[in-house]
Amino acid sequence: MLALIRTEVTALLLDLTADDSGNWIHYDGRPLTVAEKDIVSSATPAECQAAADALSRAIGEQEEDAAALERVRALAAPYFEQLPADSTMGDAMALMTTEERGEVDALAVGLTPDGVVIVPRPA
Template sequence: MPSSVRPEVVLLITKLDLNHPDARKRPYHRDGRPFTRAERDLLTTFTPEEKTAAIAQIQLEAEWQRELDEMKNAFVDLLMKYFAKLAKGSVVSDAVAIMTDEDYTEFERLAEIVTAEDTLEYRALHEGS
């Protein structure tokens, strides 16, 4: 039996910005763009199964973002542990040079997922929130 869930409809539902100030009048994408007429027409045809699939997808994306945020924080924490031992103005390669084997393995794992620049920017924007 073919699936009754249309991926394009699920995607539209997941892109809805329900907090947009004008959301009661028309649907908006999370990036602020209003839905096109074709998107609005398609959105009005969603089924309960598609709504359920969209909710599940939104939950998966939220969990993925939480995990990514945790990895970014772990990456920064790992580097800061070594920067605390180094002179002001040191760079990542200085910290890597004095890491234990165990920490270096963790550094390599996390570095594939996040970069120091992205992570430090993230911490600067979200520290204390």
């Protein structure tokens, strides 16, 4: 049997955190309204599970993005070591092999809709 999932409940559950006193608040710091507290208290187990599943997916995507950024940094680091301090990623890519440039391009497209990734220089 399929459970009814109210998207507004799931969205609200995903926007909850606790303040220093343990009160539920929005991530931006706003307190919950009375209506929002009622919505949270009416959440079904299926809605809680849907929120947990969405959070797990988001965490997985963030981990994948972090790994991709780290790979871009690892590819670029040896070239940045050869370049002046004010060099850009374009300067580093000009020194890369065709395969490395292709990998960076593929990673960038996967990370952002426009393929632009800002990667801090290695320290």
